[in-house]
Amino acid sequence: MKVTIIGTGYVGLTTGVALAYLGHEVVGLDVDERKIESLRKGTPPIFEPHLTELMKLASERLSFTTRYEEAIPQADVVFIAVGTPSLNDGNPDLHYVRSAAEEVGRHLGDGFTVIVNKSTVPVGSGNWVESLVRDAFEARNGSVPSGRYAVVSNPEFLREGVALADTLYPDRIVVGAEDPRAVEVMYALYKPIIEQTFPAPNFLPRPEGLSAAPFITTDIPSAELIKYAANAFLALKISYINEISRLAEKVGADVTRVAQAIGLDKRIGSRFLQAGIGWGGSCFGKDTAALVATAREYGVPTPIVEAARTVNYQQREWVIEKLVNALKILKGRTVGLLGIAFKPHTDDLRDAPALDIAKKLIERGVKVKVHDPVALENARKELGDSGICYCDRAEEVAKNADALILVTEWPQYRDLDWSHVRSLMRRPLVLDGRNFLEPQAMLDLGFEYMGMGIGSLRPASNAITQ
Numbered sequence: 001m002k003v004t005i006i007g008t009g010y011v012g013l014t015t016g017v018a019l020a021y022l023g024h025e026v027v028g029l030d031v032d033e034r035k036i037e038s039l040r041k042g043t044p045p046i047f048e049p050h051l052t053e054l055m056k057l058a059s060e061r062l063s064f065t066t067r068y069e070e071a072i073p074q075a076d077v078v079f080i081a082v083g084t085p086s087l088n089d090g091n092p093d094l095h096y097v098r099s100a101a102e103e104v105g106r107h108l109g110d111g112f113t114v115i116v117n118k119s120t121v122p123v124g125s126g127n128w129v130e131s132l133v134r135d136a137f138e139a140r141n142g143s144v145p146s147g148r149y150a151v152v153s154n155p156e157f158l159r160e161g162v163a164l165a166d167t168l169y170p171d172r173i174v175v176g177a178e179d180p181r182a183v184e185v186m187y188a189l190y191k192p193i194i195e196q197t198f199p200a201p202n203f204l205p206r207p208e209g210l211s212a213a214p215f216i217t218t219d220i221p222s223a224e225l226i227k228y229a230a231n232a233f234l235a236l237k238i239s240y241i242n243e244i245s246r247l248a249e250k251v252g253a254d255v256t257r258v259a260q261a262i263g264l265d266k267r268i269g270s271r272f273l274q275a276g277i278g279w280g281g282s283c284f285g286k287d288t289a290a291l292v293a294t295a296r297e298y299g300v301p302t303p304i305v306e307a308a309r310t311v312n313y314q315q316r317e318w319v320i321e322k323l324v325n326a327l328k329i330l331k332g333r334t335v336g337l338l339g340i341a342f343k344p345h346t347d348d349l350r351d352a353p354a355l356d357i358a359k360k361l362i363e364r365g366v367k368v369k370v371h372d373p374v375a376l377e378n379a380r381k382e383l384g385d386s387g388i389c390y391c392d393r394a395e396e397v398a399k400n401a402d403a404l405i406l407v408t409e410w411p412q413y414r415d416l417d418w419s420h421v422r423s424l425m426r427r428p429l430v431l432d433g434r435n436f437l438e439p440q441a442m443l444d445l446g447f448e449y450m451g452m453g454i455g456s457l458r459p460a461s462n463a464i465t466q
């Protein structure tokens with residue numbers, strides 16, 4: 001099939017490369033000329049594990065352009081995968097979607113084209129995009145494009161850092177559509193994934209036992225709501241355990257043990273129950289805000305989602321409070337941050353807790369040193385140079401530091417030579433914002449160790465036997 005992907009960011013590029021790997025002819029289209037130039041050379045402009053390798057394997061069926069007239073007329077399927085960042089009132093900014101939809105309408109070809117809303121867009125956007133395409137076509141051609149296209153909603157659930165595996169081996173594929181022809185096209189497009197018939201790349205092995213991916217078809221509003229409902233649920237699960245973690249700390253309980261034990265209840269499950277600094281990234285903050293904004297528009301209260309947001313952003317303050325409790329005075333101190341990306345295995349800094357924490361510390365007169373294995377360059381663009389020192393090596397942030405905060409649980413931080421790190425620090429204080437390090441091992445090395453929601457050391461008698 002001929003596929004065009006509008007927007008070659010984290011979602012569009014991953015989707016395009018995966019579809020090309022599966023045998024489709026894919027054109028990636030972006031308005032950012034530098035991105036397209038870099039992609040034409042085979043270099044992804046973002047960091048995502050295995051993307052370069054898969055791009056290489058799919059290169060014969062992959063091309064990139066900035067020109068709509070080259071990419072739209074021939075396409076059987078056009079994905080809109082542009083950004084939908086938050087506006088100040090919580091609603092998503094849809095102007096990129098509008099502009100993409102209008103361009104599609106202007107350049108629609110003679111065949112039947114399925115236009116796919118892959119961007120996360122509010123309920124009602126299917127209708128809206130449909131009308132934008134129709135109006136743009138009519139304005140250019142003076143006639144109605146009846147029967148020539150259908151709009152479907154196909155929300156994306158990938159996680160940055162494991163985006164390719166999530167795309168090739170998804171928990172489910174959701175397609176919201178009114179036109180049965182469009183459902184058929186979407187099934188055919190995703191058939192190798194739905195039926196798991198493609199040869200797995202050796203660097204992305206198929207999970208054991210996986211023989212099919214559920215293909216869920218719905219009406220368009222349900223598909224649109226599924227995306228927001230899923231992200232809000234995950235966000236509130238994290239905020240729930242973070243709320244419990246604050247109580248755990250006060251009463252002298254250990255939230256990691258609490259989470260482990262409640263997570264063994266199959267109705268609850270253990271994932272997304274790790275207490276810590278809270279979520280960030282391009283999706284949870286913006287999508288929960290958009291869900292609240294949409295519900296407000298319809299007069300439906302959403303106190304649970306709003307509370308999840310409040311708890312999440314308070315976690316960032318709480319980190320600072322914990323530091324004040326330990327150091328008493330922040331002014332004039334040096335604090336090292338390990339990790340800036342909002343989670344490991346990505347260079348994405350959108351809504352990253354580390355940015356907020358760094359800014360709050362700088363405001364309080366702290367000299368901040370930061371390290372991240374892949375996001376340093378992006379961090380410099382976000383934070384500038386004043387009051388901040390960018391370190392190429394993780395150990396450098398420890399030098400003369402009064403405290404270290406582990407913000408992102410990059411696996412390599414577990415393997416640091418912590419005894420050397422300790423020797424470099426002015427005060428060997430570690431605030432483990434992700435409960436990622438082994439507390440007893442840190443204490444044995446002579447660190448003062450603080451986790452999130454860990455009020456006391458764990459005696460061996462507390463062990464849970466499974």
Ligand code: NAD
Pocket residue numbers: 006007008009010011012029030031032035081082083084096097099100118119120121156157158159160282283
């Ligand atoms: P991104 O910012 O990384 O990429 C968007 C791309 O669209 C950019 O390269 C931009 O230049 C391009 N663009 C903007 N307007 C354009 C236009 N008119 N024509 C062509 N290209 C245009 O965004 P992303 O992270 O890939 O997210 C895209 C959408 O997918 C968002 O709605 C997001 O909420 C959703 N989503 C993201 C993730 C994620 O983990 N990043 C996961 C699921 C869903």
